[in-house]
Amino acid sequence: MKNAQCKKCLNKFLEKDIYTIQQFQYREEPPYKWSIDYFKKIGIGEWDSFCEKCILEYSKESLDSWNKSKI
Numbered sequence: 401m402k403n404a405q406c407k408k409c410l411n412k413f414l415e416k417d418i419y420t421i422q423q424f425q426y427r428e429e430p431p432y433k434w435s436i437d438y439f440k441k442i443g444i445g446e447w448d449s450f451c452e453k454c455i456l457e458y459s460k461e462s463l464d465s466w467n468k469s470k471i
């Protein structure tokens with residue numbers, strides 16, 4: 401049953417396919433603490449659910465922002 405909902409696109413999907421920003425603690429860059437602050441600013445917490453497509457977008461956006469902040 402599709403009873404999970406993506407906070408970004410509002411699509412419904414399977415609970416086992418939920419992604420959260422917690423998965424970003426496994427990327428090398430940016431540091432997880434930076435990611436937490438970045439997402440807090442745009443109103444996203446560690447327990448918000450997202451579909452795969454949206455978490456990939458956030459992944460890219462946050463990495464772009466991180467790269468710009470280093471210049």
Ligand SMILES: [Zn+2]
Pocket residue numbers: 406407408409410411450451452453454455
């Ligand atoms: Zn989504």
